[in-house]
Amino acid sequence: MVGQVAEPGKSTGAEEAMFPRFLGAFCALLLAATPALAFPDRPIRLVVPYGPGGITDIAARILAPRLGDELGQQVVVDNRPGGAAQIGFGLAARAEPDGHTLVLATTALAANPVLFRSIPYDARRDFTPVSLVGLVPMVLVVHPSSPARTVPEFIALVRSRGGEMTYGSAGNGSGNHLSTEMFNHAAGGLRALHVPYRGGGQVMTDLVGNRLGYVFAVLPTARSFIVAGQLRAIAVTGAARSSAVPDVPTVAEAALPGFALNEWLGLLGPAGLPESVVAKLHGAVVAALRHPETAQRFRDIGVEVQGSTPDGLRAHLDRELNRWADLATHVRFEVAD
Numbered sequence: 001m002v003g004q005v006a007e008p009g010k011s012t013g014a015e016e017a018m019f020p021r022f023l024g025a026f027c028a029l030l031l032a033a034t035p036a037l038a039f040p041d042r043p044i045r046l047v048v049p050y051g052p053g054g055i056t057d058i059a060a061r062i063l064a065p066r067l068g069d070e071l072g073q074q075v076v077v078d079n080r081p082g083g084a085a086q087i088g089f090g091l092a093a094r095a096e097p098d099g100h101t102l103v104l105a106t107t108a109l110a111a112n113p114v115l116f117r118s119i120p121y122d123a124r125r126d127f128t129p130v131s132l133v134g135l136v137p138m139v140l141v142v143h144p145s146s147p148a149r150t151v152p153e154f155i156a157l158v159r160s161r162g163g164e165m166t167y168g169s170a171g172n173g174s175g176n177h178l179s180t181e182m183f184n185h186a187a188g189g190l191r192a193l194h195v196p197y198r199g200g201g202q203v204m205t206d207l208v209g210n211r212l213g214y215v216f217a218v219l220p221t222a223r224s225f226i227v228a229g230q231l232r233a234i235a236v237t238g239a240a241r242s243s244a245v246p247d248v249p250t251v252a253e254a255a256l257p258g259f260a261l262n263e264w265l266g267l268l269g270p271a272g273l274p275e276s277v278v279a280k281l282h283g284a285v286v287a288a289l290r291h292p293e294t295a296q297r298f299r300d301i302g303v304e305v306q307g308s309t310p311d312g313l314r315a316h317l318d319r320e321l322n323r324w325a326d327l328a329t330h331v332r333f334e335v336a337d
Contacts, residue, residue, distance in 0.1 A: 049088025
């Protein structure tokens with residue numbers, strides 16, 4: 001059978017039958033591209049699961065304006081403190097997965113599963129990683145009147161007090177608390193009395209007032225007290241010395257080879273973010289962190305800028321979840337509901 005030949009200006013029946021299929025394919029391609037083209041179409045909420053003034057809040061307020069410039073939309077910091085960061089994490093996990101709600105997560109995201117019997121999210125399943133933003137070294141600080149000046153001297157001092165020496169933290173499950181227990185375990189099972197506070201400010205006030213034995217403080221919080229001579233820095237917890245206090249050795253080089261511990265800041269969204277949205281967010285975060293002014297502001301407060309891939313943050317979170325789960329097999333934490 002000879003195929004039908006269309007008259008000039010007229011279509012064949014076969015062509016008319018194929019047109020809906022071409023139109024359907026075109027629409028499918030257009031819909032697939034829509035998230036990247038439309039995002040963001042309104043201001044972005046950056047959830048900080050802590051109150052104003054802490055290192056997470058400060059970091060968010062450094063990042064937000066530059067991230068907004070890169071995305072062409074305002075990024076609004078939304079402080080949602082409470083429940084050892086569970087309120088903020090839960091809010092972000094339940095948000096619409098369109099990229100307009102993000103959370104600046106911390107070590108608490110990985111540690112909370114060992115501190116609470118039930119939490120309103122699953123750290124592995126309920127979030128989409130975007131980028132590791134920064135690492136925040138901790139620093140072991142004591143009152144200047146303390147006889148300990150080195151890590152070995154400090155370990156010997158704590159051991160000599162038979163579990164009666166006090167250490168302060170911003171609360172159960174805080175970075176101070178967890179870092180101290182990690183150090184105590186690594187140092188051969190040191191025993192000390194944990195004194196939890198409702199925030200980091202009063203912890204530093206009481207250490208300066210010589211009402212506590214020691215604190216593992218985030219470096220940005222402790223640095224001004226160290227520089228002013230109000231506290232003595234014995235060691236930092238990172239894998240390398242910090243440029244913010246270059247004369248202070250690491251715990252690893254001073255006494256415990258291989259010891260390395262940082263607070264961390266990571267940007268995540270709810271589970272199910274489209275790949276195109278993740279890619280756009282990731283590109284914007286990396287560009288923001290590489291901006292000279294933003295990078296310098298982070299360095300000034302002691303944050304080591306990262307800018308990892310989404311897979312890099314996922315791998316980091318997995319390692320952290322495993323680290324704290326392992327610590328819980330050696331250290332008895334007070335578990336809350």
